[in-house]
Amino acid sequence: xxxxxxxxxxxxxxxxxxxxxxxxxxxxxxxxxxxxxxxxxxxxxxxxxxxxxxxxxxxxxxxxxxxxxxxxxxxxxxxxxxxxxxxxxxxxxxxxxxxxxxxxxxxxxxxxxxxxxxxxxxxxxxxxxxxxxxxxxxx
Numbered sequence: 001x002x003x004x005x006x007x008x009x010x011x012x013x014x015x016x017x018x019x020x021x022x023x024x025x026x027x028x029x030x031x032x033x034x035x036x037x038x039x040x041x042x043x044x045x046x047x048x049x050x051x052x053x054x055x056x057x058x059x060x061x062x063x064x065x066x067x068x069x070x071x072x073x074x075x076x077x078x079x080x081x082x083x084x085x086x087x088x089x090x091x092x093x094x095x096x097x098x099x100x101x102x103x104x105x106x107x108x109x110x111x112x113x114x115x116x117x118x119x120x121x122x123x124x125x126x127x128x129x130x131x132x133x134x135x136x137x138x139x
Contacts, residue, residue, distance in 0.1 A: 015039055019046040023090050038083070041093040056130035061097050064126055068098050077106035086110070086118040086125070100124040 015029040015036060026041040038049035052058055068080040080100045087093050101122035102108035110120040 015046060015048070017046060017048040020044050021046060023087065023093050026093060038095055040095050041091065044091040053130075057128050060128045060130070064098050064128065068100050068126070071100065077103050077108075079103060081118075084118050086122065087113065088121055094125075096125045097128050098126040100126075 012029055012032050015026070015033055019026075019029075021029070021041065021044065023041055026039075026046060030036065030039055036048065040047045065080075065082055072078050072080045078100055079102075080098065082098055083095045084099055085093060085095050086099065099118070099122040101110050101118070101124070104111055108123065110118050110122045113119045
């Protein structure tokens with residue numbers, strides 16, 4: 001059985017940092033490029049992750065996820081996740097470092113789509129900004 005990925009990929013422009021795309025086009029290109037580990041769509045602009053440093057990003061990220069996990073364990077209607085894709089609207093599809101959400105049955109605002117993505121804003125979105133400060137501050 002041969003893969004159709006090379007054919008599909010040759011028909012699509014590559015996903016590039018700074019591209020201005022709709023969420024549909026962003027997802028189409030992102031799924032056609034499995035080697036890309038993290039890309040986000042913020043206000044219609046593509047941002048691709050740069051390498052992460054231990055002290056300024058990875059270590060605080062670990063502490064953040066530990067905190068969210070402890071909170072989840074103590075609060076049964078709460079779910080948490082690490083870097084989920086969140087379809088907020090047509091121009092925004094971030095992958096925040098961590099999220100915490102209340103299950104929809106308990107009054108939560110976000111839902112899980114048929115294809116497994118968050119749709120709508122979770123109750124808490126967290127981002128370690130040391131590696132993306134220029135983006136986060138609008139620079």
